[in-house]
Amino acid sequence: MAFRQRRERLRSILAGSACIRPGSVYDATSIRIAEDLGFELGMFGGSVASLAVLGDPDIALITLTELAEQMRRMSRASTLPVLVDADHGYGNALNVRRTVQELEAAGAAGLTIEDTLLPPAFGQAGTQLIPLEEGVGKMKAALDGRSDPSLIIMGRTGAVSVTGLDDTIERARAYEATGVDALFFTGIKSRGELETISAATRLPIVLGGAPEDMTALDYLAGQRVRIALQGHAPFAAATQAVYQTLKALREGTSPKNLNGLASAELTSRAMRDAEVKARAGAFLGLKNK
Ligand SMILES: O=C([O-])CC(=O)C(=O)O
């Protein structure tokens, strides 16, 4: 499926009236599994990108090249639309423009650009934000960097837990005015905060994590939230499975007695074995067994 169609699918989620949960994806296998399970969207978080590619925490060590390459691998493996967490856009506004070009070429359906100061400044333990004007410049540069107008650009801020609600609204409105397609908020801790932000803005909202009393999808949909993230449990599950398996092997368990392995059917499905066999028949003259 052409990249444009994937982007149109994400566009229709944003234009709809429901709120969906994306599947957290980070490589070719995870995106195929999410697609097979019927997820409408994959979320490629910066944190899992860093874990999958580097094995490192989410502290802006991954490069744009590494992020885009991982996205490209997922785009080849599956047609599921993916929303990419492009962090701060890997530099200043000119770097943001380049980030958009690379992620567009890699097949992202949409991406977020946030106004967090990254990497963290010397001697600063807490999160800092860039000035609103710089954030606006980044959003404009992101829009300027897109050559496929169907690519979705989201302005993202975590200001609510850094500088507060008023600054969040000021930033959100300023980003809206640049022409971005949606707003992505992190750090919202109560219904009151969400409702105030929703009332003060007009674009579709994406919520990056929310407390327990804000999980009802119909409530979120009523606040114009179209996508609500749920963290990255699949990566944590994979880490645990690898740990248990290696531990059991190290302790002498025989491979045939291991628990929790993917069945032959699941593995075969994840690697698109039927399609590969059909191609081998068509192009290599092999009989499909
Ligand atoms: O995008 C998300 O899922 C949240 C986030 O910032 C990350 O995981 O890096």
Ligand SMILES: [Mg+2]
């Ligand atoms: Mg992130």
